[in-house]
Amino acid sequence: MTVIDITRRLDLTELVHELRLAARTIRAQTVLERRETCEWLAGSLRDRLEPTAELDAPGLEALGIWTNSLVEADPNDTDLLQELLYGMDALVRVHLWRETGMPLEPPERRSKGDI
Numbered sequence: 001m002t003v004i005d006i007t008r009r010l011d012l013t014e015l016v017h018e019l020r021l022a023a024r025t026i027r028a029q030t031v032l033e034r035r036e037t038c039e040w041l042a043g044s045l046r047d048r049l050e051p052t053a054e055l056d057a058p059g060l061e062a063l064g065i066w067t068n069s070l071v072e073a074d075p076n077d078t079d080l081l082q083e084l085l086y087g088m089d090a091l092v093r094v095h096l097w098r099e100t101g102m103p104l105e106p107p108e109r110r111s112k113g114d115i
Helices: 006-028 031-048 057-072 078-100
Strands: none
Touching: 006 031, 006 078, 031 057, 031 078, 057 078
């Protein structure tokens, strides 16, 4: 298991939060906002996750497939977008737990700021 510093841990925790927030709010966005959110999140995942995995190569590969699917998804298909985002949230959480030992915690309660 890789030990990570506090700055990296905070960055990855923020990434998980961004995925969860997007999954919860994607339906309320305009079509253009949905497309921008999907492209931004895909780029963020590619930039912020490690390019190679030491312990969870299949998990990282799965994330790549789901990330590509998110970018290619029709922004009018909110059901698919939400399914992809919640799935990616789970994949990222498990991947980070396997790679870094970050706590594998269930999703947090929805805050009033997530509306």
